[in-house]
Amino acid sequence: MAERIDGHTLLIGLMAYPIRHSMSPTMHNNAFAKLGLNYAYLAFEVDNNNLADAVLSIKALDMRGSNVSMPNKQKIIPYLDRLDSAAEMCGAVNTVVNDNGVLTGYTTDGIGFVKALKNEGIDVSGKKMVITGAGGAGTPIAVQSALDGAAEIKIFNQEDDIYPVAQHNAQMITERTNSTASVHHLEDKDDFKEALAGCDIYCDATNVGMGKLKDKTLVSDPSWFHKDMVVLDTVYSPRETKLMQVAQEAGVNHVFNGLEMMLEQGAAAFKLWTDEEMPVDYIRNLLFSED
Incomplete structure (x- = not known):
């Protein structure tokens, strides 16, 4: 440096x-x-x-x-x-x-999310998705997934000041894309459980699992997951979150943290600042190398 x-x-x-x-x-x-x-x-x-x-x-x-x-x-x-x-x-x-x-x-968060899944051979097109969190990461993920052809997106959020914004965003997604989006109360555990059972992709876009909440997860019961789904936690520090541990216990085939998403959203930002392509493979090797 x-x-x-x-x-x-x-x-x-x-x-x-x-x-x-x-x-x-x-x-x-x-x-x-x-x-x-x-x-x-x-x-x-x-x-x-x-x-x-x-x-x-x-x-x-x-x-x-x-x-x-x-x-x-x-x-x-x-x-x-x-x-x-x-x-x-x-x-x-x-x-x-x-x-x-x-x-x-x-x-670039939504771009990073979609590209991270594509790097794993997973396409959001035609998929049913559940996203928890309607803040600064959750909304771009929902919007980009809709633009890339997700069939249905269910957004779960606490009933706070973000909730009406989430409702507006869901309406906008439904009106402007070919996807159907809806907002649900995260406090309604039965609705949340049912949505997870019927989805192809679950993304936790909250800060649960990091910092002071590193030992917490919005899904603590492995039976809420099924093995054929995708579970992605946007948190990448720690590398393995509590949510990921629960998903792995459930035998979910595709469980990811937010590192690849972070890398790909960063690559998109890098391009905006420098007009150059980030050397993604080189950086991936640095970020994913064993500590």
Whole structure:
């Protein structure tokens, strides 16, 4: 890193809280080094309280842009100048690009999710999906899955301030794509259990399973799963979440953490900032190597 940084190095950030666990700096800085690109990527602990100042710093410091994660993916939108069509449809942003002081918000989470499954030979087209969480990751996953042909998407969320937003998003998906989307109360365990029994793909897009919630899972009973389904937890630290352990106990054939999704959404963001393709195989080997 020290050998690459000079007076022309452009800074790219990651703004979220908590974020010290993130593998994104490792991913992007190694990709920059591999391709000889003069960028540096740093993680900044930013929450809703200091988000406005942080976004101003992108312009003030002439940063090339930033990634955005929880809890800022939706809150950042009013501070941006433009949104691409997917981000506007999702109402969430995870990547900001600074073009001469004009900040444009994009979402690459859904792209990362769909591509991660494709890398495993799994196509969302025609599939019935259940997604828990309708926040900054869950919504792009639902939207992109619908755009890529998922037949039915059931979104489960707590009855909080996000719930009406989820309802609006589901209506929009149903009206604008060939998929049918609906929102359900996560508190209704019978409905949740029934939905899982009938789905092809289950994605947990909440933060349950990480940080202080690392020993928690929304599904603790293995009988709720069936072996032919896909279970993907967007959490990747720890590498094996409690949800994954339950799915494996149930004999589910396809159980994944969020590493591949993180890699592929990062590759899409990398392209937006640099106009270069990330060396995905090289970075995958770094991220997936044994500790």
